Amino acid sequence: xxxxxxxxxxxxxxxxxxxxxxxxxxxxxxxxxxxxxxxxxxxxxxxxxxxxxxxxxxxxxxxxxxxxxxxxxxxxxxxxxxxxxxxxxxxxxxxxxxxxxxxxxxxxxxxxxxxxxxxxxxxxxxxxxxxxxxxxxxxxxxxxxxxxxxxxxxxxxxxxxxxxxxxxxxxxxxxxxxxxxxxxxxxxxxxxxxxxxxxxxxxxxxxxxxxxxxxxxxxxxxxxxxxxxxxxxxxxxxxxxxxxxxxxxxxxxxxxxxxxxxxxxxxxxxxxxxxxxxxxxxxxxxxxxxxxxxxxxxxxxxxxxxxxxxxxxxxxxxxxxxxxxxxxxxxxxxxxxxxxxxxxxxxxxxxxxxxxxxxxxxxxxxxxxxxxxxxxx
Ligand SMILES: *Cc1c(COP(=O)(O)O)cnc(C)c1O
Numbered sequence: 001x002x003x004x005x006x007x008x009x010x011x012x013x014x015x016x017x018x019x020x021x022x023x024x025x026x027x028x029x030x031x032x033x034x035x036x037x038x039x040x041x042x043x044x045x046x047x048x049x050x051x052x053x054x055x056x057x058x059x060x061x062x063x064x065x066x067x068x069x070x071x072x073x074x075x076x077x078x079x080x081x082x083x084x085x086x087x088x089x090x091x092x093x094x095x096x097x098x099x100x101x102x103x104x105x106x107x108x109x110x111x112x113x114x115x116x117x118x119x120x121x122x123x124x125x126x127x128x129x130x131x132x133x134x135x136x137x138x139x140x141x142x143x144x145x146x147x148x149x150x151x152x153x154x155x156x157x158x159x160x161x162x163x164x165x166x167x168x169x170x171x172x173x174x175x176x177x178x179x180x181x182x183x184x185x186x187x188x189x190x191x192x193x194x195x196x197x198x199x200x201x202x203x204x205x206x207x208x209x210x211x212x213x214x215x216x217x218x219x220x221x222x223x224x225x226x227x228x229x230x231x232x233x234x235x236x237x238x239x240x241x242x243x244x245x246x247x248x249x250x251x252x253x254x255x256x257x258x259x260x261x262x263x264x265x266x267x268x269x270x271x272x273x274x275x276x277x278x279x280x281x282x283x284x285x286x287x288x289x290x291x292x293x294x295x296x297x298x299x300x301x302x303x304x305x306x307x308x309x310x311x312x313x314x315x316x317x318x319x320x321x322x323x324x325x326x327x328x329x330x331x332x333x334x335x336x337x338x339x340x341x342x343x344x345x346x347x348x349x350x351x352x353x354x355x356x357x358x359x360x361x362x363x364x365x366x367x368x369x370x371x372x373x374x375x376x377x
Pocket of ligand 1: 057058059060061084085087088130156158159179180181182191192193
């Protein structure tokens with residue numbers, strides 16, 4: 001029997017996306033060059049509930065712009081959670097500041113408020129929170145701490161479009177929120193991102209910095225600063241517009257998939273899914289499991305067993321402080337004892353197939369395999 005592999009992530013493209021992109025490549029030139037950006041940004045800011053939205057080539061560029069627009073640079077420290085994609089932290093180095101790694105909460109797998117507060121020093125200027133795997137941070141506590149120490153907050157909502165904390169949309173909690181539309185994300189433009197904010201000063205500064213230091217509409221070509229070039233193409237903006245018009249159905253799919261998994265896996269003792277807390281309406285970018293360390297099996301072995309059945313998976317993010325990219329930073333520091341939850345999660349967590357085209361029978365296949373793996377301790 002030939003079985004198709006079950007992919008871990010991927011988009012859901014319909015005729016609407018094809019029509020909008022076709023229209024953009026045909027018509028979005030000359031005086032209409034920005035028509036899809038304007039519609040996409042307007043729809044996006046309405047969805048997140050912020051005054052401003054800026055379409056960008058990536059989420060990484062959004063974080064870079066946010067830090068730059070806030071004037072963060074050499075000598076400053078920025079706190080990030082250990083468990084995230086390196087894109088959250090890399091822009092801290094781009095601006096010459098220093099990343100400081102804090103632990104995550106064992107329940108939400110997002111930034112732990114106590115660990116965050118402990119990591120604050122007189123040099124700390126900002127924190128980047130991460131709404132991991134479509135779940136959300138405990139914003140009441142995190143924002144209260146940030147306010148007490150007068151820190152800027154950047155919300156990395158790359159994985160959480162459409163999620164809500166106490167009814168308020170992901171991306172609207174920080175001074176700046178950023179999103180990713182990479183092909184693996186819930187809403188995709190192939191590659192792309194969005195910066196959202198209610199702070200007009202930061203927005204204007206970011207808008208200046210993202211176009212080689214010129215204000216929109218300026219054609220004097222007399223640049224006053226060396227800056228960046230971070231713009232999205234109109235074809236991507238058209239794709240994004242089609243996707244955001246379908247956001248409700250995209251999220252419905254993600255929620256459905258999570259419930260297919262949780263119905264079957266919640267019966268297995270010692271396995272925890274990314275079940276959100278009572279204040280969070282999650283969007284489950286990636287259905288994830290963490291197993292009890294008492295199971296004598298490695299992450300590699302679990303992934304190999306799935307692989308043998310044609311099932312793709314991903315390892316949980318490794319703690320940033322454990323990456324070779326940050327060894328210079330972590331020298332002589334015992335991060336595994338400073339941030340124990342993150343180091344525990346690394347060994348015992350994976351992401352399960354969560355593409356938008358996942359079928360119920362595929363989810364059952366995955367659950368059956370997980371059931372076999374974890375039935376014998
Ligand atoms: C995907 C992702 C990013 C990076 O997004 P790009 O658009 O690839 O720059 C940043 N942070 C998190 C948490 C992500 O999952």
